[in-house]
Amino acid sequence: MxxxxxxxxxxxxxxxxxxxxxxxxxxxxxxxxxxxxxxxxxxxxxxxxxxxxxxxxxxxxxxxxxxxxxxxxxxxxxxxxxxxxxxxxxxxxxxxxxxxxxxxxxxxxxxxxxxxALNRRIRQVSNPVEENDAVNLSFMRSQYIPTARAEADRARNERETSEQIRATTNQLKIDTEQTLSEARTFTTSIKNDTEVIRGKAEQHMVTAHAHKEKAIAEANKATSEANRAYGEANRAKGYVEQYKPEVKGAWTFDNYVEWPTLGVGQGRAAIYNDGIYHKCLMIHGNDSKVAGEYRVGMWNHVTVYGSLYITGELYVKDKPVYHRGNIHISTGNPSGGADGQIWFKYS
Incomplete structure (x- = not known):
């Protein structure tokens, strides 16, 4: 104080x-x-x-x-x-x-x-001369402030120029995005139209392919039917040509053929002189009684000289008999038999 x-x-x-x-x-x-x-x-x-x-x-x-x-x-x-x-x-x-x-x-x-300085002003300070001299307010206003103001003005001008460039760039960006959006919309529209056209074309192609397949199937079916008809005709012709002289006598079959090379008749009925696959005279019945069950009917007595081989079920007087392997049926008493054979007496 x-x-x-x-x-x-x-x-x-x-x-x-x-x-x-x-x-x-x-x-x-x-x-x-x-x-x-x-x-x-x-x-x-x-x-x-x-x-x-x-x-x-x-x-x-x-x-x-x-x-x-x-x-x-x-x-x-x-x-x-x-x-x-x-x-x-x-x-x-x-x-x-x-x-x-x-x-x-x-x-x-x-x-x-x-x-x-105890928070007091220092008055009458001379203008600085050396780098470390104190600077008075007048010198600041006359020397530094104009330079600083010029730099500030330059910075402001550059900032304004940058703002203009930024505004122009933003507008260019907006225009570009608008153009891209329009291009995407146009491209999407074209793509959608193309997809529609493509879908219709694929539908037409599928329809055409279906018609083609159907036509091919119909043609193949027609060809098969024609071939079958041709075969039946040839087979009938062969039968007529080969067996008409023997109608009142014995039938003599031609050389061995492979079942069923010549085809079969209605209900799959056929007689084949098969010497290639089954290697026997094939008599195949028809399925006119039960669909899928082929039958051959024999009337009066049937005499079997030699062995009788049954691969399906055996019925005696409408009664089924279980069997496996070779089964032999004879009117006489069994007189023995080979291994794996079963003998039945029929009266």
Whole structure:
């Protein structure tokens, strides 16, 4: 806290300010408003200004004890009173306080090696010369700020140009996307139409293929029927040509054939002289009684000279007989038989 001055922050209404320290003479009291000396009057340790200072300015009430002359001049033989001695000492005391306050207000180097301006302005700073010189506000405004403003203007112009380019690019992107969308729509439409046409073409192709297959099947069927008819005709012709002389006598068959090379009649009835596959005279009945069951009927007595081989079921007087292997039937008593044969007496 200062010992020889007091700072006040004006509120725009107050013009009276107290003097909180002692002084030798009223003329030693000075008043400064925003750094400028002001006329004032003093009453009861209060200074009064002609008008209230503007708000927020600093009002300093300061004591300035003179140093160029002594407050007391001692003479030889003079009486030394307490008041005289106090005045002489107070002058020195007040001057010491003022010097201390003045030194406290100077720009000092602190313990960390740096100067501390105590949140005060540094006035009358000269223009810088070397790289590490302090810069005043005027130099900043005349030198650095125009350059900075020019750079800012250039940056703004470049930004505006970039924004224009970006806007143009965005519009180009929008136009491109619109074109692509239209192209996709057009392509999709063409693709859909193509798929429809393709589907119809495939349907026509399937229909045509079906007609073709049907035609081929019909043609094959017709060919088969024609071949069968031709075979039947040839077989009938052969029978007529070969066996008409023997109608009243024995039938003599031609050379061996393979069953059923010449085909069969209605209900699969046929007589074959098979010497290739079954290698026997094949008599095949028809299925006119039961579909899928082919029968050969023999009336009167049937005499079998030699072995009778039955591969299906054997019925005697409409009664089925289980059998397996070779079965022999004879009217006489069994007279033995080979291995794997079964003999039956029929009466």
């Amino acid at each position: 200062a010992l020889s001055y007091k700072d006040y922050i004006a509120d725009g209404q107050t013009k009276d300010f107290a003097i909180p320290f002692k002084f030798l003479n009223q003329v030693h009291i000075k008043v400064f408003v925003d750094g400028k000396a002001q006329d004032h009057v003093i009453n009861n340790n209060v200074v009064s200004l002609a008008s209230p200072p503007e708000a927020n300015v600093v009002v300093r009430v300061k004591r300035e004890t003179p140093l160029h002359e002594r407050a007391v001049d001692f003479d030889d033989g003079a009486i030394l009173s307490e008041a005289v001695l106090d005045m002489a000492n107070e002058q020195l005391f007040y001057v010491a306080q003022e010097v201390l306050d003045y030194s406290e207000g100077l720009l000092k180097m602190k313990e960390d090696g740096h100067f501390n």
